[in-house]
Amino acid sequence: MKAIYKRELRAYFKTPVGYIFLSVxxxxxxxxxxxxxxGAQQTSMSSFFSNVGLIFVFVIPVLTMRLFSEERKSKTxxxxxxxxxRVSDIVFGKFLAATTVLLIGVAATMLFVPIMExxxxxxxxxxxxxxxxxxxxGVFFVALGMFMSSVTExxxxxxxxxxxxxxALWLLSGMSLQFSEILAGSLHFLGAGLDWLLDxxxxxxxxxxxxxxxxxxxxxxxxxxLAGLFVFLTIRVIERRHWK
Amino acid sequence: xxxxxxFRYSLNSKAFIVGAVIIxxxxxAILISLNDKIALEIDFTEDKIYALADESKEIAGxxxxxxxxxxxxxxxxxxxxxxxKNVLGNFGQHNSKITIREVNVVKEPAAVQAYAKELETLSxxxxxxxxxxxxxxxxxxxxxSQNGFSYIERLVTTKLATFVDGIHNATILFTKGHGEQVSxxxxxILEMTxxxxxxxxxxxxxxxxxxxxxxxxxxxxxxxxxxxxxxxDAYLDLGGNVQIYFDPVYCSTELPNLVNYLSEDWxxxxxxxxxxxxxxxxxxxxxxxxxxxxxEITAPVYxxxxxxxxxxxxxxxxxxxxxxxxxxxxxxxxxxxAYAKADIQTAISQGSMEKASGDAEGPFDVLVAASRxxxxxxxxxxVGHLVVSGSALIFDALTADTRFANEDILLNSISWMxxxxxxxxxxxxxxxxxxxxxxxxxxxxxxxxxVVVVPLAILVAGILVFVKRRYK
Numbered sequence: 080m081k082a083i084y085k086r087e088l089r090a091y092f093k094t095p096v097g098y099i100f101l102s103v104x105x106x107x108x109x110x111x112x113x114x115x116x117x118g119a120q121q122t123s124m125s126s127f128f129s130n131v132g133l134i135f136v137f138v139i140p141v142l143t144m145r146l147f148s149e150e151r152k153s154k155t156x157x158x159x160x161x162x163x164x165r166v167s168d169i170v171f172g173k174f175l176a177a178t179t180v181l182l183i184g185v186a187a188t189m190l191f192v193p194i195m196e197x198x199x200x201x202x203x204x205x206x207x208x209x210x211x212x213x214x215x216x217g218v219f220f221v222a223l224g225m226f227m228s229s230v231t232e233x234x235x236x237x238x239x240x241x242x243x244x245x246x247a248l249w250l251l252s253g254m255s256l257q258f259s260e261i262l263a264g265s266l267h268f269l270g271a272g273l274d275w276l277l278d279x280x281x282x283x284x285x286x287x288x289x290x291x292x293x294x295x296x297x298x299x300x301x302x303x304x305l306a307g308l309f310v311f312l313t314i315r316v317i318e319r320r321h322w323k
Numbered sequence: 324x325x326x327x328x329x330f331r332y333s334l335n336s337k338a339f340i341v342g343a344v345i346i347x348x349x350x351x352a353i354l355i356s357l358n359d360k361i362a363l364e365i366d367f368t369e370d371k372i373y374a375l376a377d378e379s380k381e382i383a384g385x386x387x388x389x390x391x392x393x394x395x396x397x398x399x400x401x402x403x404x405x406x407x408k409n410v411l412g413n414f415g416q417h418n419s420k421i422t423i424r425e426v427n428v429v430k431e432p433a434a435v436q437a438y439a440k441e442l443e444t445l446s447x448x449x450x451x452x453x454x455x456x457x458x459x460x461x462x463x464x465x466x467x468s469q470n471g472f473s474y475i476e477r478l479v480t481t482k483l484a485t486f487v488d489g490i491h492n493a494t495i496l497f498t499k500g501h502g503e504q505v506s507x508x509x510x511x512i513l514e515m516t517x518x519x520x521x522x523x524x525x526x527x528x529x530x531x532x533x534x535x536x537x538x539x540x541x542x543x544x545x546x547x548x549x550x551x552x553x554x555x556d557a558y559l560d561l562g563g564n565v566q567i568y569f570d571p572v573y574c575s576t577e578l579p580n581l582v583n584y585l586s587e588d589w590x591x592x593x594x595x596x597x598x599x600x601x602x603x604x605x606x607x608x609x610x611x612x613x614x615x616x617x618x619e620i621t622a623p624v625y626x627x628x629x630x631x632x633x634x635x636x637x638x639x640x641x642x643x644x645x646x647x648x649x650x651x652x653x654x655x656x657x658x659x660x661a662y663a664k665a666d667i668q669t670a671i672s673q674g675s676m677e678k679a680s681g682d683a684e685g686p687f688d689v690l691v692a693a694s695r696x697x698x699x700x701x702x703x704x705x706v707g708h709l710v711v712s713g714s715a716l717i718f719d720a721l722t723a724d725t726r727f728a729n730e731d732i733l734l735n736s737i738s739w740m741x742x743x744x745x746x747x748x749x750x751x752x753x754x755x756x757x758x759x760x761x762x763x764x765x766x767x768x769x770x771x772x773x774v775v776v777v778p779l780a781i782l783v784a785g786i787l788v789f790v791k792r793r794y795k
Contacts, residue, residue, distance in 0.1 A: 092788065093788065093792060094789065095785045095786065095788070095789045097785070098781050098782060098784060098785020098786075098788070099782070099785060101778075101781050102778040102779070102781040102782040102785070103778070105773075105777055105778050105781065106774060106778035109773035109774045109777065109778070110774050112773065113766070113769055113770045113773060113774060116759070117759070117761050117765075117766050117769055117770075118766065120758050120759045120760065120761055121757070121758055121759065122757045122758065122759055123754075123757070125402055126402075129402065187777075191773075194769065195759060198759040198760050198761050198765070199757055199758060199759030199760065200757055201757070202367075202368070202369050202757070204367040204369075205367050205368055205369070207367075208367050275352075279348070279351065279352075284405065287401070287402050287404075287405035288405060288409075290402060290405075291368075291373075291402065291405055291406055291409060292366070292367050292368040292372070293364045293365065293366050293367060293368070293373055293409065294364060294365045294367060295358070295363060295364035296354070296363045296364065297351075297354050297355055297358045297363055297364075300350070300351065300354055301351055301354075304347045304350060304351060305347065307347070308343055308344065308347045311343050312340060312343070315336055315339065315340055318336075319336060
């Protein structure tokens with residue numbers, strides 16, 4: 080797994096992908112920080128965190144699109160799958176490499192905290208909790224993007240489908256549908272279930288939990304379990320191809 | 324045979340996937356429902372904004388009938404809603420009889436039909452707290468103060484207390500008709516604490532029942548008549564509670580009747596001087612730091628190491644002879660470094676508040692509490708309580724700032740007057756975040772560095788690596 084991880088991480092910085100991801104992410108994050116915090120002269124980063132999640136929706140597909148689809152297109156996946164490594168190691172190696180690049184991006188924006196220290200007194204513990212939430216959201220997005228990359232050999236399709244799903248998740252979070260009201264009578268039970276599901280996939284609400292300065296284990300588990308689920312699904316997809 | 328194996332693998336694979344999805348959903352569902360019952364979070368906010376105060380826990384614990392808190396929403400999820408849910412969730416965790424429910428007023432109008440009249444004035448995220456056929460309203464407009472404090476917990480606790488038998492808060496009456504200046508902030512804090520706040524015209528109205536009331540004379544500019552003073556004295560004789568706030572700036576009138584009454588009947592002298600302390604100024608304000616003296620009122624905040632501020636004040640002195648049935652305690656005094664100018668006119672003529680020759684040396688009492696025992700003809704003992712402040716600002720702007728203990732002193736003084744019972748003193752909580760001071764030049768400098776230089780540098784590095792590899 081270590082070898083795969085190193086290979087993937089190196090690949091990000093031997094090609095423009097890693098640099099493009101970092102520069103675009105830092106550009107938009109800095110823009111938000113400068114206007115939301117420095118412009119409004121406030122040290123609370125809760126609005127910053129809520130908005131930075133939206134940047135992830137656009138930049139993470141760039142980070143994950145090539146993870147498996149590129150290998151598949153260039154047929155190097157056959158080499159990889161016949162190598163003496165477990166499929167889970169391959170998937171984890173790639174996942175961790177993408178997560179590391181994400182972490183570099185998030186960590187770079189942590190420089191905003193000492194900048195605020197120059198002009199005010201930000202609440203460091205609360206801010207770090209916000210960063211943890213942001214990172215976990217990114218980890219979930221990376222896992223989902225990697226899964227999408229594993230099901231297609233086209234990088235463009237992988238990127239666009241990931242963007243579409245992430246965008247749908249983001250927009251659904253802000254919707255106020257009430258299925259239990261729409262589906263009355265005997266279908267009320269189904270409506271209630273759909274309401275729960277809609278509430279469940281509300282990633283914005285989970286992110287808000289971190290922006291309040293509390294470390295709640297429910298959203299931590301939420302993001303990690305979903306990331307785990309998509310890593311697992313990716314393993315199944317690759318294994319299936321391996322068996323074929 | 325091969326096909327059968329393939330089929331079995333495919334079936335197993337699908338079962339695995341479905342199983343994994345179900346497990347993830349189930350575990351999350353369990354955790355979400357557990358979160359309603361037990362605290363699964365750590366509060367990292369500076370002022371522990373989501374941890375319930377002991378008073379709130381006590382009140383929540385005393386709710387013995389199913390009580391529902393409805394959060395009125397329009398389906399929009401945002402930080403305020405998360406914050407409200409977080410605070411309310413703690414009440415639910417403390418007592419399973421308290422349940423929290425979000426109601427989308429657009430999609431579920433039937434659920435709030437009974438409150439249609441109130442809904443007209445309520446904003447999003449307001450609360451309806453209901454128990455059988457009784458209900459209380461909390462308007463979300465009252466959640467936050469302008470200077471960054473949250474009153475959510477206090478408001479909910481106060482409303483929940485109305486469902487608890489045996490909790491009854493006193494009525495607080497501000498006198499009127501003497502040019503009194505009443506701080507709106509103070510009234511808001513008292514109302515949020517559950518007190519009924521009103522006014523009394525002491526010239527035409529009778530004083531209320533002594534045991535259930537506190538009368539506040541806030542910064543009067545017109546003296547009280549002899550008849551009013553007699554009524555006031557009779558009220559105190561029956562065990563009444565009175566707070567009087569003087570001020571050298573906002574109400575420097577002499578008020579001979581009131582001042583003589585305090586001197587002769589209570590042994591307290593309101594000096595017309597102006598206490599100032601250049602070395603104890605609180606940053607960016609006209610407030611100075613005061614020292615707390617040990618008393619029932621100050622004791623609960625003494626250990627919190629919070630500071631107490633006061634504005635320019637009249638010093639409160641002691642008369643040479645004090646009635647034997649009166650006990651006087653200093654609550655707040657200035658530091659030794661304080662000095663007092665003879666009066667506001669002297670300060671104006673000197674053109675500066677710096678210490679000058681002829682100024683009296685500190686320390687000076689600026690807030691005192693006194694009690695007076697009185698036995699009536701039937702042999703019943705009544706204790707009247709009096710709090711006198713030399714600065715109306717002691718209970719003004721700083722009361723809304725929880726970094727200072729001024730609010731605690733105000734609420735504790737009222738609680739002391741009522742024998743230490745009845746008030747719910749849940750503090751306001753400081754909201755996360757603060758302010759920065761960034762000049763325009765600094766703003767544009769950081770904009771250029773962070774938004775242009777850094778991303779561009781990374782991009783150029785990427786291009787260089789790419790070009791180098793391509794032409795290697």
